[in-house]
Amino acid sequence: MTPLTGYLLLSSLLFSIGLAGALTRRNAILVLIGIELMLNAANLNFIAFWRYGPHPEALTGILFTIFSISIAAAEAAVGLGIILAVYRHHKNIDLNHLNTMKG
Amino acid sequence: MHAIFFILAALTITGASAAMCLRNLIHCVLALTLGFVGLALLYLFLGAQFVSFTQILVYVGAVAILAVFAIMMTRSAGPHPQPALSSFWITGCITALATFAVLAWAIIHSNIITPTPAQPAVSTNQIGDALMHSFALPLEIMGLLLTAALIGAVIIAMPQNRSSK
Amino acid sequence: MTHLPLSQTIDQVFVLSKAAIMGHIPAPFQPIASAILSVAPVLVVFPLLFAITTVLERKGLGRMQNRYGPNRVGPFGFSQPIADGIKSLTKEDVIPRTADQVVHFLAPLLLVLAAFLAYAVLPIGRNMVIANLSAGVLFFFAIGSMVELAVFMAGWSSRSKYSLLGAMRAVAQMISYEIPLVLSTIVVIMATGTLSTVAIVDAQARYIGILPHWYVFTPWGFCGFILFMIAATAESNRSPFDLPEGESEIIAGYYIEYSGFKFALFFLGEYLGMFATSGLAITLFLGGWSAPLSSLTWIPSYLWFLLKLLAFIAAFIWVRGTFPRLRMDQLMAFAWKFMLPMTLLNIFDAAVWHLMPHNILRWLVCIALLAIPCLLLNLNLKQRKQLQIRTYRFAD
Numbered sequence: 001m002t003p004l005t006g007y008l009l010l011s012s013l014l015f016s017i018g019l020a021g022a023l024t025r026r027n028a029i030l031v032l033i034g035i036e037l038m039l040n041a042a043n044l045n046f047i048a049f050w051r052y053g054p055h056p057e058a059l060t061g062i063l064f065t066i067f068s069i070s071i072a073a074a075e076a077a078v079g080l081g082i083i084l085a086v087y088r089h090h091k092n093i094d095l096n097h098l099n100t101m102k103g
Numbered sequence: 104m105h106a107i108f109f110i111l112a113a114l115t116i117t118g119a120s121a122a123m124c125l126r127n128l129i130h131c132v133l134a135l136t137l138g139f140v141g142l143a144l145l146y147l148f149l150g151a152q153f154v155s156f157t158q159i160l161v162y163v164g165a166v167a168i169l170a171v172f173a174i175m176m177t178r179s180a181g182p183h184p185q186p187a188l189s190s191f192w193i194t195g196c197i198t199a200l201a202t203f204a205v206l207a208w209a210i211i212h213s214n215i216i217t218p219t220p221a222q223p224a225v226s227t228n229q230i231g232d233a234l235m236h237s238f239a240l241p242l243e244i245m246g247l248l249l250t251a252a253l254i255g256a257v258i259i260a261m262p263q264n265r266s267s268k
Numbered sequence: 269m270t271h272l273p274l275s276q277t278i279d280q281v282f283v284l285s286k287a288a289i290m291g292h293i294p295a296p297f298q299p300i301a302s303a304i305l306s307v308a309p310v311l312v313v314f315p316l317l318f319a320i321t322t323v324l325e326r327k328g329l330g331r332m333q334n335r336y337g338p339n340r341v342g343p344f345g346f347s348q349p350i351a352d353g354i355k356s357l358t359k360e361d362v363i364p365r366t367a368d369q370v371v372h373f374l375a376p377l378l379l380v381l382a383a384f385l386a387y388a389v390l391p392i393g394r395n396m397v398i399a400n401l402s403a404g405v406l407f408f409f410a411i412g413s414m415v416e417l418a419v420f421m422a423g424w425s426s427r428s429k430y431s432l433l434g435a436m437r438a439v440a441q442m443i444s445y446e447i448p449l450v451l452s453t454i455v456v457i458m459a460t461g462t463l464s465t466v467a468i469v470d471a472q473a474r475y476i477g478i479l480p481h482w483y484v485f486t487p488w489g490f491c492g493f494i495l496f497m498i499a500a501t502a503e504s505n506r507s508p509f510d511l512p513e514g515e516s517e518i519i520a521g522y523y524i525e526y527s528g529f530k531f532a533l534f535f536l537g538e539y540l541g542m543f544a545t546s547g548l549a550i551t552l553f554l555g556g557w558s559a560p561l562s563s564l565t566w567i568p569s570y571l572w573f574l575l576k577l578l579a580f581i582a583a584f585i586w587v588r589g590t591f592p593r594l595r596m597d598q599l600m601a602f603a604w605k606f607m608l609p610m611t612l613l614n615i616f617d618a619a620v621w622h623l624m625p626h627n628i629l630r631w632l633v634c635i636a637l638l639a640i641p642c643l644l645l646n647l648n649l650k651q652r653k654q655l656q657i658r659t660y661r662f663a664d
Contacts, residue, residue: 003108007149008210010112014119014138016203021123023195029128029173033135036166037119040142043158051149052215056223059233063241065146065154066230069161070245074252076166080173081256087177088262129424133371136417156406164413164446168439171420175436227402227463 007048015041028086028093032079039072107148115141128174136167150222153230275566282309282570283395306398310387317577318539319349325585332589352532359528364427367525371425376526376533379418383540385411389465390547393557393570397466404465405457408548409450412503415541416442419512419522422534426525434521437596438512442503444603449499451611455492455618456483456552465548469556478562482555487634488618493553495611500545502603504538506584508591511599546580547573606645613641 018037025031043065050061087093118138122131139162146155234242277284286305293301323346327337338345363372389404391397401407416439423435457463460471474481483489502509513521523534550556554576557569594602617637624630 002215003105004215005210006108006112007145009207010115010145012203012206012210013116015206016199017116017119017123019202020196020199023198024192025123027128029170029177030123030131033122033131033170036162037122037135037138040139040162043154044142044145047146047149047151047154050151051223056225059225059229062151062154062225062230063233063238065151066157066234067241067245069154069157070249073161073165074249076169077256078252078259080169081260083173084176084260093177130371133417133421152401153403153406156403156410159410160406160413163417164410165443168416168420168443171424172436172439227406228461 002052004048004052007044007052011041011044011048014038014044026094028083028095029080031095032076032083035079036072036076039068039075043068105148108145111141111145111148114138115145117141129171132167132170132174135170136163139163139167150225153225153227275568279394279568279570281568282393310392310398311384314384314387314540314543315536317543318536319353320346321539321581322352322535323348324581325588328582328585329589332586356529356532361528361530362525364525366427368425368427371421372525375418375422375425376523376530376537378421379415379537380533380540382411382414382418383537383544386541386544387547390544390551391466391469391556392547392573393568396557396570400464400466403463405453405463405468405548405552408465408544409446412541412545413446415537416446418537422526423522426522428525431522431524434512434524438505438522441505441509441512441599441603444600445499445502445509445607448495448603448607448611449503451608452492452495452499452614453548453552454615455488458615458618458622459483459489465551465556469551469558472555473558475562480555480558480560480562482553482558484553486621487631487638488614488621489553491610491614491617491638493549495607495614496549496553499607500542500549501584501587502599504542504545506542507588508593509599510593511596542584543577543581546577546584550576550580601649605649609645610638610642613638 015038018034018041020034021037022031022034025034046061046065046068050056050059053061083093090097115138118134118136118141121134122138125131125134139158143155143158143162146152146158286302289305290298290302323338326348327339327345330337338348341347341351363369386408388398389401389407419438419442420435423431423433423438426432456468460468462468462471472480472482479485484493505512513523523531526534550573557573559565559567559569559572617634620637621630621634624633
């Protein structure tokens with residue numbers, strides 16, 4: 001097994017854990033956390049391909065990861081803002097109870 | 104393969120799976136932080152120092168703290184009478200397992216032919232140069248996105264009856 | 269060994285002695301021996317400084333409040349830290365029954381660990397730094413952000429309303445002041461073009477005539493330094509920003525449920541954090557280990573660093589004895605309505621400074637660019653009645 005394979009397997013496992021959490025948990029905050037984990041798995045892929053790819057001097061993997069981290073931060077801020085607004089409206093952030101579009 | 108890789112991988116996976124499994128939400132976020140730190144150490148091990156520190160600064164310092172604040176403000180930290188998993192959790196788990204199986208199969212069966220290159224020496228100056236020259240437009244768009252997210256998050260989270268008061 | 273002048277030998281005595289010891293250690297153990305030899309002095313010197321500072325602070329505050337400080341143990345009370353240490357070690361370690369045991373145990377350890385890790389990038393003297401990272405300043409802030417998590421863990425796991433209130437206050441305050449703290453360092457990074465703390469000090473260890481080339485002696489550097497120190501005071505929860513542990517309101521804030529040695533660890537972590545941020549301020553704005561006059565370079569570099577650090581500690585004690593505590597809304601308004609605009613303006617000012625020709629006009633433009641908005645912001649804040657003198661209404 002080459003090092004790259006190890007990193008790719010690790011990141012796919014991380015992605016699956018995040019996916020499982022996002023699909024199965026009832027709390028909206030944990031669903032958001034699961035999505036963050038999936039984003040992180042993608043970041044690990046970028047860094048691994050940058051390190052073991054043919055052109056590490058191009059820095060593309062590193063810069064993609066930096067942009068991805070900033071997008072994730074923005075996503076977390078907006079997502080948690082939405083969760084707070086939903087909580088203020090419904091007094092609940094259990095996703096099984098939030099299946100109505102009516103306000 | 105290196106022993107350090109396996110230790111860090113175990114740390115990351117432990118943190119991530121604990122974050123998705125534990126019942127207490129604050130414990131989930133703390134476990135998640137462990138996973139993020141594990142990932143940052145993996146980046147450091149791979150030679151991406153700048154990304155590693157950014158990961159800790161953004162995820163441990165900002166995202167985890169934001170999540171903790173959201174948990175405290177939505178009062179979800181206490182004991183829950185209802186189950187933590189949604190009603191269709193079996194479907195979710197099967198989907199995730201299938202995803203992992205497909206990805207792992209694809210990774211193992213693809214032959215990676217490039218030889219492992221030497222550890223690339225990347226300085227912060229090079230990253231800054233790249234950001235200011237070849238990646239200047241994405242950087243500007245990122246600034247716009249972050250500003251929009253900042254204003255949007257404030258407006259969404261602000262109480263709506265502020266003006267009528 | 270080459271023949272160095274005596275002053276340089278004294279300056280480099282620690283570096284040379286480390287090299288001499290390393291020569292006697294077999295090759296396989298050299299990396300670990302090098303790490304131990306670099307880390308051990310930091311683990312000894314700064315806790316010792318913490319012990320001395322506790323006495324100095326209590327004595328200094330006592331003098332300001334017209335009373336004697338501790339004066340019973342040892343000569344002039346200077347053995348007080350030993351007595352305090354024995355007391356905290358022999359006290360019973362009380363853990364609340366409802367507390368989250370694991371998190372309650374981990375919080376002080378994480379706090380002290382983060383505080384110590386920050387010293388890895390501080391150049392204490394010439395060639396004296398544990399790790400010369402190319403992203404050193406970023407490392408410092410990344411480690412600093414772990415302190416917030418430790419504080420939250422301590423407050424939440426205690427299951428006490430006071431500690432939870434203290435932790436939420438502390439985290440909100442640290443998040444708000446972290447932004448001006450990071451932004452105020454950007455001017456220095458713009459000037460040097462590097463994130464490495466060693467390179468930043470090297471860029472300042474030059475002299476124009478007899479005066480040093482420190483960044484604090486420029487308009488943007490001075491403004492950045494003041495903003496950095498205000499934000500650093502808030503980050504380390506020192507008075508007048510000590511709302512998270514305000515004794516008169518929430519008793520002791522997030523560490524109220526800790527006792528014995530863990531309580532001492534919180535104190536240690538807090539003071540180590542204060543020293544580390546002061547050390548970063550010295551590194552960024554006050555030329556690190558370099559001497560303030562070109563004729564004083566014969567004094568060893570680490571002594572200069574220590575002297576500057578002691579001056580900072582004295583200033584912190586003075587500020588603590590002088591200013592009253594802020595209110596929560598005043599604190600937040602100050603961070604977002606004054607500090608943040610000023611730091612952004614300071615970055616712009618630094619850019620103007622670098623682009624203008626080197627003459628007296630540059631000084632005037634850059635000072636005006638900072639002073640006028642500062643006055644306007646102050647007027648605006650005063651008009652909004654956010655920072656007025658407090659009035660108290662008593663029950664009739």
